[in-house]
Amino acid sequence: MTETTIDLVAKLTNIPSPTGDTANIIQTIANDLKPYGYTPSENRKGSLLVTVPGENTEQERFITAHVDTLGAMVRAIRPDGRLKLDLIGGFRFNAIEGEYCQIHTQIGKTFTGTILMHQTSVHVYKDAGTAERNQDNMTVRLDEKVRTAEETKALGIQVGDFISFDPRTEITPSGFIKSRHLDDKVSAAILIQFLRRLAEDKETLPYTTHFFFSNNEEIGYGGNSNISDQVVEYVAVDMGAMGDDQQTDEYSVSICVKDASGPYHLGLRNHLSNLCDAQSIPYQLDIYPFYGSDASAAMRAGADVKHGLLGAGIEASHAYERTHTDSIEATEKLVNAYLFSTLC
Template identity: 65%
Template sequence: MTTEQLDLIKQLVSIPSPSGHTKKVIQFVEQYFNELGVSTQHNRKGGLIATLKGVNDEEQRMLTAHVDTLGAMVKEIKPNGRLKLDLIGGFRYNAIEGEYCQIETATGAVITGTILMHQTSVHVYKDAGSAERNQANMEVRIDAKVHNETEVRALGIEVGDFVSFDPRVEATANGFIKSRHLDDKASVAILMTVVKRLIAEKITLPYTTHFLISNNEEIGYGGNSNITPETVEYLAVDMGAMGDGQSTDEYSVSICVKDASGPYHYELRKHLVNLAEQNNIDYQLDIYPFYGSDASAAIRSGHDIIHGLIGPGIDSSHAYERTHMESLVKTGELVYHYLLSKLINY
């Protein structure tokens, strides 16, 4: 992982972008591509498509990674001046207990707070440890002198305001990077730096290739549109999920063979494995049982494409995540060699 890639990850995770509110981070990525001279366009959903023209324009590829993250919205302003949340994305309340957050009002004002159990104080609540972490019990303590709903509304806070979580990003001396939202901003940084490498090396790709920076993946439909009729292969670059029974680790690239949507394209999977072996890239094959990607969303929406999924191995998905530079480097290498390879036979 280059210093630039690490810096990009730090910058990306530090830009609040829960699904539904991703304009600022899309602008950041767009500026990066435009400074490289890469052509970009927006889709109506707010995503970004960067395109590199290839030798063959009649058969094309699309790669995708998503900048939208988990987050929340203000569900209710409680009589005690605290906020009830409604979650954005598939995670559990226990994953954000004690986390710092920020609330952005409709006017753009930002107010900080902390996500806590209502029954946090062990000196007051007998069930502080046993009470269920759920919407009824979790609340945001606002960093403002407020005592009731009226005072909160006077700050500009309303139902529907977006709530973002502090990423707490940190890189260790031995190569780990810890942060919220590595899913999937680590992969976005990988695509950005791979494109920069291709341009620096003055490489013309064998096929015109689109890089979709999607912005609704966490809610299921980020990458299911704007796929050109010429697109043959569609590769999602997203996190590899770790846990009991999983092969994925933090030091290699994960190649997904199946997730909750079903198997990924067998021939493309074999092609990715061959590329990894030919280029001495450590990889793991894995199945993600409770997972869906932009590639599976594209298939579900009816596109006639060959779909695949790879990504860096990330521990503690949808919580305070961690990966290692080795996994990021190896994922980038596989993406790079895939882009230079021929389409599979279909």
């Protein structure tokens, strides 16, 4: 295996996968894992499940990362030929102002454009800086010769076409990776790398473990299904949120103690932090006040499991995000330590 985790993150971020249009990335991951002897399967919602038999087949684990991202849909075609947006996922219009994008049409064509305020030109609009960034004012300027709605429709663009944002992925010499969609393609890359190494090293996990790549997390119901009755522990690997009053940073793994859904399982949380202490893995405990995960979605769906959440620290979540290789490495170490540990 020559591809590093950072390389894999960069590859995944450059595969458009807004929630609702994730078939390509799911197929890419399935094709990646099959040569390692795995037999990935898709559920009816389009998520990917990889089950790895372990020494204990009576008690099982379930671990997830989500591959769907923030994005948009064509809400309407304006009279001037530009596109009106409808957002997919929990972010704000100001986070995508000036961003390059792709429009993925239902007829198989892809067009490029830029997301801009209608009142962008300071030479024309007095309120260019103060106008509200909202659905009425933000548009997609197409890189096509269109001046009317009819000309745009003639390209094959229509309401409901998906719009993905340019990730602008960059890896710096100082070890930072900055990109859109690090949430949650960092975690997906970590789980893929774990599965690759497991197969190459011919190791056996202590418990049968289900690796689930969910595709609807950004809209709230990601990994809430396909959980067998034998599953005892459920761990979501997702981003750690940074900001005021947060301990999470870009150089350690974040273990969530509570999010908007409530506290995570105390015993499992302590098990994760004890593993970090025992193996000298840098970590932070944190509360994410406006956050939900695959694990919290599973709890709302009625899963009878112990649930936990960990992940790399991500700066500027749901905007142009950034993390550091230190945080990714710490998260990889904790995932490895956890999956080879006994149940909490």
